[in-house]
Amino acid sequence: xxxxxxxxxxxxxxxxxxxxxxxxxxxxxxxxxxxxxxxxxxxxxxxxxxxxxxxxxxxxxxxxxxxxxxxxxxxxxxxxxxxxxxxxxxxxxxxxxxxxxxxxxxxxxxxxxxxxxxxxxxxxxxxxxxxxxxxxxxxxxxxxxxxxxxxxxxxxxxxxxxxxxxxxxxxxxxxxxxxxxxxxxxxxxxxxxxxxxxxxxxxxxxxxxxxxxxxxxxxxxxxxxxxxxxxxxxxxxxxxxxxxxxxxxxxxxxxxxxxxxxxxxxxxxxxxxxxxxx
Amino acid sequence: xxxxxxxxxxxxxxxxxxxxxxxxxxxxxxxxxxxxxxxxxxxxxxxxxxxxxxxxxxxxxxxxxxxxxxxxxxxxxxxxxxxxxxxxxxxxxxxxxxxxxxxxxxxxxxxxxxxxxxxxxxxxxxxxxxxxxxxxxxxxxxxxxxxxxxxxxxxxxxxxxxxxxxxxxxxxxxxxxxxxxxxxxxxxxxxxxxxxxxxxxxxxxxxxxxxxxxxxxxxxxxxxxxxxxxxxxxxxxxxxxxxxxxxxxxxxxxxxxxxxxxxxxxxxxxxxxxxxxxxxxxxxxxxxxxxxxxxxxxxxxxxxxxxxxxxxxxxxxxxxxxxxxxxxxxxxxxxxxxxxxxxxxxxxxxxxxxxxxxxxxxx
Ligand SMILES: Nc1ncnc2c1ncn2[C@@H]1O[C@H](COP(=O)(O)OP(=O)(O)OP(=O)(O)O)[C@@H](O)[C@H]1O
Ligand SMILES: [Mg+2]
Numbered sequence: 001x002x003x004x005x006x007x008x009x010x011x012x013x014x015x016x017x018x019x020x021x022x023x024x025x026x027x028x029x030x031x032x033x034x035x036x037x038x039x040x041x042x043x044x045x046x047x048x049x050x051x052x053x054x055x056x057x058x059x060x061x062x063x064x065x066x067x068x069x070x071x072x073x074x075x076x077x078x079x080x081x082x083x084x085x086x087x088x089x090x091x092x093x094x095x096x097x098x099x100x101x102x103x104x105x106x107x108x109x110x111x112x113x114x115x116x117x118x119x120x121x122x123x124x125x126x127x128x129x130x131x132x133x134x135x136x137x138x139x140x141x142x143x144x145x146x147x148x149x150x151x152x153x154x155x156x157x158x159x160x161x162x163x164x165x166x167x168x169x170x171x172x173x174x175x176x177x178x179x180x181x182x183x184x185x186x187x188x189x190x191x192x193x194x195x196x197x198x199x200x201x202x203x204x205x206x207x208x209x210x211x212x213x214x215x216x217x218x219x220x221x222x223x224x225x226x227x228x229x230x231x232x233x234x235x236x237x238x239x240x241x242x243x244x245x246x247x248x249x250x251x252x253x254x255x256x257x258x259x260x261x262x263x264x265x266x267x268x269x270x271x272x273x274x275x276x277x278x
Numbered sequence: 279x280x281x282x283x284x285x286x287x288x289x290x291x292x293x294x295x296x297x298x299x300x301x302x303x304x305x306x307x308x309x310x311x312x313x314x315x316x317x318x319x320x321x322x323x324x325x326x327x328x329x330x331x332x333x334x335x336x337x338x339x340x341x342x343x344x345x346x347x348x349x350x351x352x353x354x355x356x357x358x359x360x361x362x363x364x365x366x367x368x369x370x371x372x373x374x375x376x377x378x379x380x381x382x383x384x385x386x387x388x389x390x391x392x393x394x395x396x397x398x399x400x401x402x403x404x405x406x407x408x409x410x411x412x413x414x415x416x417x418x419x420x421x422x423x424x425x426x427x428x429x430x431x432x433x434x435x436x437x438x439x440x441x442x443x444x445x446x447x448x449x450x451x452x453x454x455x456x457x458x459x460x461x462x463x464x465x466x467x468x469x470x471x472x473x474x475x476x477x478x479x480x481x482x483x484x485x486x487x488x489x490x491x492x493x494x495x496x497x498x499x500x501x502x503x504x505x506x507x508x509x510x511x512x513x514x515x516x517x518x519x520x521x522x523x524x525x526x527x528x529x530x531x532x533x534x535x536x537x538x539x540x541x542x543x544x545x546x547x548x549x550x551x552x553x554x555x556x557x558x559x560x561x562x563x564x565x566x567x568x569x570x571x572x573x574x575x576x577x578x579x580x581x582x583x584x585x586x587x588x589x590x591x592x593x594x595x596x597x598x599x600x601x602x603x604x605x606x607x608x609x610x611x612x613x614x615x616x617x618x619x620x621x622x623x624x625x626x627x628x629x630x631x632x633x634x635x636x637x638x639x640x641x
Contacts, residue, residue, distance in 0.1 A: 174365070178380030183380075
């Protein structure tokens, strides 16, 4: 076989493998999308259709009418607040760890890694009692604080790693140009850390947006229900009513996909090119 | 106008004494080069002055102010880093304007624009104001870095090997530009370099460092003509100085040098080498202190090899019974390897050092 044919073959095999992976990952989602668009009586029809022949938005309308707006809003508030809080606190902590030598730094780093490896369910009950004592259970603020506590270690860790790639001389130049530490962090380090901030932010966002376990344990009133909990309640109320359930699942997936699409260029481009020579 | 003074300043990094009890007083408006080999403590000195690192001991003053405990942003200096350290996410304009926008200084936008434009004009980067640093050549980045430092009209300018990334031609041109800049703005400039030609051409005074210690602080001519010790004599000058160990005896107007297995008559050097007479001494001979000729008076020697070095021809000659030394000859002269020649020593350019302390014996 010539090298040309061999390289073609290799590319074909590669493409086939990747297509397989993509199909496997996407199939359940596409199936859910398809189901959410079928009229109720045709969902369990055999043989199943991947592309519905009579698409309908009835399930989505029904979600709206039974008040899915509130959980969506709750989830959005909780996620946005958690991301903001994690990034602000994580930037400050990560920067301190990346740039200052202080007593006990090794201990702090070790603690961060250790905390990251505690499985969440094991602290659920003590956290609940703690939250009740603070009178923060069954509230969005309580959820935001908890999510921040869970996600802060990984945020600090990601940002710490990223900040260390910012050349220190750029910061020194800014200090000599008349800027204090906080101003340097705001005007130099953070703008150069776009990819790090996006990566950490998406990490936190996906957790906060998707979390079910913590939310279902910590909140009981309908007014503070987040989207994943609300979806679970659709399952509860309507038995095996797949239409509204898959429609709700689609509603919860779309914003995350949107955010990833918007920020994907940050994963690809480093931003420190051309700053220092040598 | 602001001077700078180091008094007994030391800095250690772990076991390394990066700087050992430095005393250095720089007058207002001076252009001082810190010269020394790699690792001699030049950058450490500059970073201490800028406040990027803290001194272990001693006092640093800028003007009348003791600055040991002031953070860099309050020391009112400007610095050009070895690798420029431009802000990659800002355009050239924003880079140069950045120091003007610092808190407590903020000028009006119109004024900022005027000043940035003026500096850009001076440095010839007006065309580049809208570009990002990654879109500039090394020489252009370097000028932008200079511009960022100049725009604030600082009292004290710090430059850490700003030319080391440029090619030889551009380096010489920028050298001239920096000198012109100093003449124009008359700020105090502290300039780090390990290139002695750079230090010689630019400075009013040179501070020579070795292993964290200041070796000599003097005008360029004095550093060259009256090196304080063997290190300085060896470090400045185009090539290594020949060091001959032996004894010096005065013989009226002349001096005689007795090395291991050879002797030299140093015509006319009696007075200059008098302080070294009658004792063990190391004689330092630069190539330009030795004239080589095919015949006539002088010490007999044999040519080992020759090389053309810029405008000069350098002849390496072995003194009969002694070591090989480099001599400078006319570029058009021709000497063949193995040829017998005569060496004559210029008495005013001979140096004598104490073999123990390595300090110069000639005041
Ligand atoms: N941050 C640091 N940590 C540990 N050692 C350091 C540090 N900075 C400098 N040193 C050491 O201190 C000594 C002096 O360093 P310095 O940077 O002042 O040298 P230099 O004269 O500027 O050399 P070069 O011409 O290579 O830049 C060196 O031995 C160096 O290894
Ligand atoms: Mg250095």
